[in-house]
Amino acid sequence: MIVLLIIQSVVISRLPLLHGTADIVLLVLVAWALQEKVKHAWGWALIAGLMVSLVSAMPYFSPLIGYLLIVGIARILQRHVWQMPILAMFVATVGGTLVQNVLYYLALQIHGTPLPLNESLSLIILPSALLNLLLSLPVYALVSDLANWVYPVEVEI
Amino acid sequence: MNLPFRRYWQTTLLVLVVIGILVLALSGYLGPLLKLALDPLVGAQGWLSSRYMAVYEFVTVPRDVASLRARNAQLEDDVSGLQTQVIQLQQQQRQAQVLYALLNFARANPENEYVAASVIGRDPSPFLHYVLIDHGSDDGIRHGMPVVTQQGLVGRVDAVTAGAARVQLINDPGSQINVKLQSSQTEVMLNGSITGDINLGMIPQDLNLQPGEVVLTSGLGGNYPQEVVVGQVVSVRKRETDLFQTASVQPAVDFNSLQAVLIITNFTPVNVTPLIPTTSP
Numbered sequence: 458m459i460v461l462l463i464i465q466s467v468v469i470s471r472l473p474l475l476h477g478t479a480d481i482v483l484l485v486l487v488a489w490a491l492q493e494k495v496k497h498a499w500g501w502a503l504i505a506g507l508m509v510s511l512v513s514a515m516p517y518f519s520p521l522i523g524y525l526l527i528v529g530i531a532r533i534l535q536r537h538v539w540q541m542p543i544l545a546m547f548v549a550t551v552g553g554t555l556v557q558n559v560l561y562y563l564a565l566q567i568h569g570t571p572l573p574l575n576e577s578l579s580l581i582i583l584p585s586a587l588l589n590l591l592l593s594l595p596v597y598a599l600v601s602d603l604a605n606w607v608y609p610v611e612v613e614i
Numbered sequence: 615m616n617l618p619f620r621r622y623w624q625t626t627l628l629v630l631v632v633i634g635i636l637v638l639a640l641s642g643y644l645g646p647l648l649k650l651a652l653d654p655l656v657g658a659q660g661w662l663s664s665r666y667m668a669v670y671e672f673v674t675v676p677r678d679v680a681s682l683r684a685r686n687a688q689l690e691d692d693v694s695g696l697q698t699q700v701i702q703l704q705q706q707q708r709q710a711q712v713l714y715a716l717l718n719f720a721r722a723n724p725e726n727e728y729v730a731a732s733v734i735g736r737d738p739s740p741f742l743h744y745v746l747i748d749h750g751s752d753d754g755i756r757h758g759m760p761v762v763t764q765q766g767l768v769g770r771v772d773a774v775t776a777g778a779a780r781v782q783l784i785n786d787p788g789s790q791i792n793v794k795l796q797s798s799q800t801e802v803m804l805n806g807s808i809t810g811d812i813n814l815g816m817i818p819q820d821l822n823l824q825p826g827e828v829v830l831t832s833g834l835g836g837n838y839p840q841e842v843v844v845g846q847v848v849s850v851r852k853r854e855t856d857l858f859q860t861a862s863v864q865p866a867v868d869f870n871s872l873q874a875v876l877i878i879t880n881f882t883p884v885n886v887t888p889l890i891p892t893t894s895p
Binding site: 462577581597 | 736739
């Protein structure tokens with residue numbers, strides 16, 4: 458998770474589309490939470506949320522709340538759309554990005570930072586959702602391989 | 615004739631023939647004859663030699679190709695190593711240029727004490743414009759210290775750990791700075807935005823503001839030292855119905871390519887929050 462946060466801070470944050478950027482931590486959390494065998498997704502969301510809250514200037518631990526909400530969405534989708542994990546990944550990515558960015562927007566507004574809604578939506582939230590959507594498929598493939606490596610399938614002989 | 619006499623004449627004749635041939639060869643009369651006799655031999659030797667070399671190459675070339683391939687691979691390794699060195703040296707040269715520029719700026723402003731730091735990351739949230747630097751409280755950096763480069767104002771330290779710090783850039787949407795216009799010395803307010811643009815607000819309507827005007831920090835509010843360059847006015851928006859004019863400012867610092875910064879460590883920001891009047895319950 459530390460490596461992901463470093464990649465996010467050093468590389469991904471410098472590659473904007475308009476003014477939105479992808480969130481590699483969010484993508485990995487969503488992909489990890491969608492894996493059927495994984496049981497500690499909440500724990501990883503907690504760790505990621507605390508780490509991003511420490512690094513970011515976002516107020517009120519909003520990254521922590523955002524990541525917990527996103528993992529919640531992913532776990533619900535994993536139970537209901539378990540036959541189509543790719544579709545669940547797409548939906549969770551777009552939904553999670555929107556939820557997280559709206560949460561950030563509200564937190565900054567409450568904190569007193571003036572943010573115009575139209576610009577926030579068109580320049581940050583939607584481009585971020587698009588970038589996350591583009592990256593969701595390769596990230597899902599990598600995380601699936603990682604999950605299969607961490608939790609190998611048990612074969613009865 | 616007896617036998618010794620015959621042998622004597624044969625030997626004498628042979629010697630005379632040899633001498634005659636030598637005389638003919640040395641005088642050059644034998645050349646055409648020799649050419650006529652040697653040409654077929656030379657041709658045959660050339661043919662044989664070329665066939666021999668063909669067979670020799672057929673036998674030995676595979677070994678040479680293998681050695682050439684090995685040599686080629688070694689040379690390619692050398693080239694890639696040298697290219698890596700060139701890239702590293704170019705990076706070091708760029709870093710050195712940045713540091714020299716910062717050093718010159720620090721020498722030109724001896725009234726301030728500086729700590730140089732490298733930019734190591736950005737805030738993960740796209741809503742915010744913050745950078746992370748590689749120096750913290752162990753190096754004397756404290757909350758609120760102004761951050762500059764040789765070009766102008768960058769921002770101020772927002773949070774500090776032992777070995778790193780977070781800097782709020784002046785183009786962050788939460789940033790508000792008291793600045794003044796160089797020519798008129800008029801105090802105005804500079805605001806950041808989510809797009810990274812910076813704008814001037816609270817400009818009096820009667821002020822004749824022109825593009826190209828230099829914007830400096832005013833020192834009001836106690837958060838920044840005075841007379842630090844912020845940028846230049848690019849465009850002015852003036853409407854009769856508004857109370858104030860607004861203007862777009864081109865920052866002096868390119869925040870996208872920010873590599874190293876200077877933190878002014880002998881400037882103590884003033885906390886004016888207790889002096890702001892609040893409504894009593």
